[in-house]
Amino acid sequence: MISKTIVCDVLVVGSGVSGVCAAVSASRKGTEVVLVEKNDFPGGTAIIAMHRYICGLHLKGVGLEVSRALNKLEPENKIIFMGKLKVLPFQTKHLEIVLRNLIKAQKKLKVFYNTTLFSLNKEKGLILSVRARRAGMILNIQPKVVIDASGEGVVIKLSRADYQLTPLRERQMQGFSVRLKGIEVKDQLLSIKVPYSLRKAAKSKEILKCFRFTTFVFGSAKGEGFCKFNIPYIRGFSINKNAAIVHNYLRKALPEFKNSYIAETSPCLVEREGMRLVGEYILTRKDILASRKFYDAVVRGDWPIEFWHQKNGQQVEYLKPGRFYEIPLRVLHSKNIKNLFATGRCISATSEAIASSRVMGTCIALGEAAGTAASKYARTIS
Ligand SMILES: Cc1cc2nc3c(=O)[nH]c(=O)nc-3n(C[C@H](O)[C@H](O)[C@H](O)COP(=O)(O)OP(=O)(O)OC[C@H]3O[C@@H](n4cnc5c(N)ncnc54)[C@H](O)[C@@H]3O)c2cc1C
Incomplete structure (x- = not known):
């Protein structure tokens, strides 16, 4: 097998909505970014599960760009109310185009589709390199910082970072x-x-x-x-x-x-929750329902806790009307691996908290925040 070495500032693993937004924001901050994705398309769960609505979208930053770009492709789709909640209808084929265009527009971002991360080399609490498989080739990637946007926590697992994983029988x-x-x-x-x-x-x-x-x-x-x-x-x-x-x-x-x-x-089953980081803080149900604010807030969320219980089905707990909660930067940063960040479904949150923060709109904002934070961290490493 041919082996190729790539050196970069920020490596993003997974090109779901969160991973794409992380890679885009990190590259816009001037850092060299590599994005690896095991499928041959961006969008992850949203595409595979054929979503129809973006939930929890905040019209700010990359979230606003995504909504405007979708709107150009499908002008008839406007934000609508679904019960008490606002959602943006979309077609998956358009989301894929929007994400591909966002990626293409970044000069400092290299994307590798059909590429699966499978091993990692770590020393003294720092990830030094990772290996990814791609049609007859092994990529040996040496990043300063890694963002786990894999949904299933593949970097968290390989780096043996402290993690949370709900037992199968209790998982959503x-x-x-x-x-x-x-x-x-x-x-x-x-x-x-x-x-x-x-x-x-x-x-x-x-x-x-x-x-x-x-x-x-x-x-x-x-x-x-x-x-x-x-x-x-x-x-x-x-x-x-x-x-x-x-x-x-x-x-x-x-x-x-x-x-x-x-x-x-759908070509495969998609999970609502996978392996998640234990970060410097763990977001909880209480934080969400109390609309808690944090000194290091990076993202706002207002989607209810929408818990899909295996026996009882969908259980929804709303925030008070007009309220929102904040997500602190600490939930994106690993407690024990210095150069590991997580975003989207992999953040440091309990099973109940992730039942709110995992919606696409919040994942887009989390990605943007993780990319910015990782890029800043990469600059501190010579
Ligand atoms: C059944 C279901 C219905 C939902 N309905 C909605 C809805 O209607 N509206 C809404 O807003 N949200 C909905 N959600 C939530 C939302 O879709 C997801 O939580 C969100 O899209 C997750 O985005 P992400 O970027 O964190 O991860 P993902 O979209 O899961 O992306 C992770 C990416 O990482 C890649 N990857 C994994 N392992 C590797 C590896 N080893 N190497 C390289 N790449 C790897 C995967 O291929 C994937 O592309 C739903 C979720 C589920 C499961």
Whole structure:
């Protein structure tokens, strides 16, 4: 295998929304940045799970840029209220374009897709180098600072940083989506009819019990809709087989689905929470519900705690109306690895706190803050 050595200031692992924003902000601060991503596209969970709404978006910094760029591609989509909460509708193909353009525009940012980080070399509490695999090649990357934006905490794990990991049986449900076409839409009630029908079918054991937490949203094209599955951790679960079973059931149960077909299925299950950092501070449920402020605040969040319980389904705890909480810089910085930062789903937060801060809008802002902080740290190292 060919081996290539790359020296950089900041290495970002993972190009989900948070990783892209971290890489963009670090490169804008004048540091040399490398971004590695195991897939061949940016956007991570949001693309794989076919999201329709950006939740928790603050129209500031890179968040504002993303919203403006999306708006150019889909002018009909404006921020809307979903119940008490504001969300920005979007199409995943447009998000991918926006993120690719953001990356391309940075002179000091090199991106490597189809590249998987797999090992790490550390000494005296400092990451010295990491190795990543890429089509017949090993990249030996020597960064001053690393940002774990992998969602699953791959750098946290390899560097043996102090970490938090919720036991499987207590972890929030994972998910996948199915995009359907050919739905005959007579009314907007399918968002209620589909979950109701699947709950009933799960109760009478016509389909697996785990499908009782499915939601439905319309797509932007005529006859398009998305079934969003939220499922507990089940061994040997097959996405394609189960998507077909549920779709067959819907075709029989609801006339609107009679001529529908599956256009796309998530390629894998996506997790709501993975391995997270233990930082200099751990964000908690109490901080969120009390709209707590911090002296070293870098991000604002106002999304409720939306906990997807494996037995009881979605449980929502709102902040008081008009309030927001702050996220301190300390939750982005490892307690025991000096040059390790985390962002997005990997930050130092409890399982309940991450149920609020993991939404895309907050992850975008966290990425921007992590990139700025990592770049500043890199400048302190000669
Ligand atoms: C089922 C579900 C539904 C959701 N619905 C919504 C919603 O409607 N709206 C909303 O705003 N939020 C929603 N969220 C939350 C939100 O999508 C995610 O929390 C957010 O997108 C996470 O962004 P991230 O950048 O932290 O991580 P991710 O998007 O998970 O990105 C991590 C990236 O790291 C890469 N990676 C992992 N390991 C490696 C490695 N070893 N080497 C290289 N690359 C690696 C992955 O391929 C991935 O691209 C939902 C989450 C789930 C699970």
